[in-house]
Amino acid sequence: MIADFAWIRAEPAGLHIRPADVWIDPARPVPRALITHGHADHARAGHGETIATAPTLAIMAARYGDIGRAVALDHDQPIALGGGVTARLVPAGHVLGSAQVVLDHAGERVVVTGDYKRRADPTCAPFTPVACDLLITEATFGLPVFRHPPIAQEIGKVLTARAAQPDRAILIGAYALGKAQRVIAELRRAGCAEPIWLHGAMDSMCRLYRDHGVELGELRAVAGVKRSELAGAIVLCPPSALTDRWARAMPDPLLAMASGWMRVRQRVRQRGIDLPLVISDHADWDELTATITEVNPAETWITHGREDALVRWCTLNQRRARALALAGFEDDSE
Numbered sequence: 637m638i639a640d641f642a643w644i645r646a647e648p649a650g651l652h653i654r655p656a657d658v659w660i661d662p663a664r665p666v667p668r669a670l671i672t673h674g675h676a677d678h679a680r681a682g683h684g685e686t687i688a689t690a691p692t693l694a695i696m697a698a699r700y701g702d703i704g705r706a707v708a709l710d711h712d713q714p715i716a717l718g719g720g721v722t723a724r725l726v727p728a729g730h731v732l733g734s735a736q737v738v739l740d741h742a743g744e745r746v747v748v749t750g751d752y753k754r755r756a757d758p759t760c761a762p763f764t765p766v767a768c769d770l771l772i773t774e775a776t777f778g779l780p781v782f783r784h785p786p787i788a789q790e791i792g793k794v795l796t797a798r799a800a801q802p803d804r805a806i807l808i809g810a811y812a813l814g815k816a817q818r819v820i821a822e823l824r825r826a827g828c829a830e831p832i833w834l835h836g837a838m839d840s841m842c843r844l845y846r847d848h849g850v851e852l853g854e855l856r857a858v859a860g861v862k863r864s865e866l867a868g869a870i871v872l873c874p875p876s877a878l879t880d881r882w883a884r885a886m887p888d889p890l891l892a893m894a895s896g897w898m899r900v901r902q903r904v905r906q907r908g909i910d911l912p913l914v915i916s917d918h919a920d921w922d923e924l925t926a927t928i929t930e931v932n933p934a935e936t937w938i939t940h941g942r943e944d945a946l947v948r949w950c951t952l953n954q955r956r957a958r959a960l961a962l963a964g965f966e967d968d969s970e
Contacts, residue, residue, distance in 0.1 A: 641744065641746065641769075641770050641935070642654075643655050643721070643741050643742065643744075644739070644746055644770075646937075646939075646960050646961070648663075649662045649663055649664050649666060650662035650663050651748060651772070653670075653717065653719075653721055653723075653739065653741075654719075655718070655719025655720055655721050655741060656668075656717035656718040656719040656721040657718070657719070658670055658687075658717050658718075658721075658723075660672070660737055660748050661678040661679070661750065662680070662683075663680070664680070664682075665680065665681070665682030665683050665684075666683055666684070667683070667684040667685065668683070668684060668685045668687070668717075669683040669685070669686050669687065670687045670688070670723060670737055671686055671687070671688040671692055671696065672688075672692075672728065672730075672734060672735055672736065672737060672748070672749075672750025672751070673688075673692055673695075673728065673730055673731055673733060673734035673735065673750055673751060674691075674692050674695030674696055674699065674731065674732075674733060674734075674813060675731070675751070675813060675814070676699070676700075678750060678751070679692070679695070679696050679699075679700065680700060681696070681700035681701050681702045681703060682702060682703075682704070683703060683704045684704045684705065685704050685705040685706075685707060686703040686704050686705070686706055686707065687707040687709060687715065687723075688706075688707075688708070688709070688725070688733070688735070689708065689709060689710070689711070689725055689733040689734075689735050690708040690710075690733070691732045691733030691844075691848050692732075692733035692734070692735070693706045693708055693733075694733075694844060694847075694848070695732070695733060695813065695841075695844060698840060698841075698844060699813075709724070709725050710725075711724075711725055711726055711727055711735065711761065711764075712724055712725075712726060713725070719741075720741055720742060721739060721740070721741045722739070722740045722741070723737060723738065723739050723740075724738050725737060725738070726738055726764040726766055727760070727761035727762060727763055727764045728749060728750050728751065728752040728763055729752055729753050729754060729755075729757060729760060729761065729762050729763035730750065730751040730752050730753055730760065730814065730917050730918070731751075731759070731760055731813060731814030731917060732759060732760045732813075732814065732817070732844075732845055732848060732850065733760070733848075734750060734751065734752070734760060735750065736748060736749050736750060736752065736763075736764070736766065737750070738766050738768070744769045744770070745766075745767075745768040745769050745770075746768060746769065746770040746771075746772065747766050747768040747770070747771050747772065747931065747933075748772045749771070749772065749773045749774055749927075750774065751774050751776070751917070751918055751940070752774065752918070752919055752927075753916065753917050753918055753919050753923065754919055754923040754926070754927065755784070755787065755923075757818055757821075757917075758818075758821040758822070758825065758850075759814070759817045759818050759821050759845060759850050760814075765927060765930050765931050766931065767931055767932060767933075768931055768933050769933060769934045769935070770933055770934065770935050770936070770937065771927075771928065771931050771933035771935075771936045771937070772936075772937045772938075772939065772960065773924065773927065773928070773936060773937070773938055773939070773946075774918065774919070774938075774939060774940040774941055775924060775938045775939065775940060775941035775942050775943050775945075775946045776896070776918040776919075776940060776941035776942075777896055777916065777918050777919065777920050777921060777924070777941065777942070778921065778924055778938070778941050778942035778943065778945055778946040779921060779942045779945050780921045780945065781899065781921070782896065782899060782920045782921050783920050783921055783922055784896060784899075784914055784915075784916050784920040785914055787818075787822055787915055788822070788825075788826065790894075790913040790914055790915050791819070791822045791823060791825075791826045791913075792826065793911060793913060794806060794808065794823065794870065794892065794911070794913070795823075795826060795827075795828065797890060797892075797911055798868060798870065801888075801890065802867070802868045803867045803868060803887065803888060804867070804868070804887065804888045804889065804890045805863075805866045805867060805868070805869050805871055805886040805887050805888070805889050805890070806869070806870050806871065806889075806890045806892055806911070807871050807873055807877075807878060807883055807886060807889050807890065807891055807892060808870065808871065808872050808873070808892045808893070808894055808913070809873060809874065809875035809876075809877065809878045809891070809892065809893040809894065809895075809907075809909075810872055810873075810874075810875070810893075810894040810895075811874070811875070812837055812838050812840075812841045812874060813841045814917050815894055815895075815915070815917060816838050816841065816842065816872045817841065817842060817845045817850060817852060818915070818917065819872065819894050819913075819915065820832055820842070820852045820853070820855070820872065821850070821851075821852060823870065824851075824852070824853050828870070829853065830854075831853075831854045831855065831856045831869075832852075832853065832854070832855055832856070832870050832871075832872065833855075833856050833857070833858050833861075833866065833869050833870065833871040833872070834855050834856065834857055834858060834871070834872050834873075835858055835871065835872065835873035835874060835877055835882070836857065836858070836859050837873070837874050837877070838872050838873065838874070839855075839857060842855055858871060863885050863886055863887055864887060866886060866887055867887045867888075871886070875893060875895075875907075878891050878893065878907065878908075878909075879907075879908070890910050890911060891907075891908060891909050891910045891911065892909065892910065892911035892912070892913055893907060893909045893911075893912060893913060894913040894915040895913070895914075895915065895916065896914060896915070896916025896917075896918060896920070898912035898913055898914045898915075899914050924946060925946075925949055928946075928950065928955065929953075933955075934956065935955075935956040935957065935958075936950055936955060936956070936957040936958075937957070937958060937959075937960040938950075938957060938958070938959055938960060939959070939960040939961070943959035943960070944959065947959055
């Protein structure tokens, strides 16, 4: 008998766990919300009750303000949501605090991945695969062309460029939550021991990561420093700052961008990037297909990205799958 999973539905506000009247990553304020991680396309203010990991709750409080009654869950800590539904959170490997939602109801198990990756990341807990009946997975990079290179290779490009052009400031555009801290940690792993400089918009999330035990080494604020002192410096900034007057004031800036989209040459040209760094906090094509194979669900719902290619892959591999359109989700972390 084929399950219809009628107890979980995609509705205008997001994924609705109907027996418990709880929403997963809703696009608008709701009475009770389960949040997978702190990026703005998944986490919002104004819920009556917010259930998430402690780091995600801290991120939401810092970024968005009112999150209602906060319910912090450790990884693998079960919670009865009501209506016979039990939930637990397991690591998603996306950013600090990120989690998949594992739901059990009436003998069926549903796993909602949220955003995830399967590459090692020193700044967050690694992805944990969970066997299930229904997998609801993201597909941000759900095309065969997206196969992310080893991060050590991309970080090596930064250090090689600095050695070759020691009088230039290297500006790396990276999202302030997750990507920036991962780049910093990987630079440290590659032997970069000197201070790394930060645009003011990066400071609060770096401090929050440190408060949660993630070591980032010496970080310094660019504000108030003479630009001539930044020759040869590595500077982390929001992607939008790369095209701002702020960037042009740096000493002969070399513009880098850390994003999975840097695989696409047109995007590199459009952004005027000198040094594209293919660094993503999302699963690539091989990770998406490997996860579906490993988790082995009876059915897969695919959302948040390039759904058609992954649905087609499932069909060719005799797996039931369908695209699941959810409003309000964008590539907040790339």
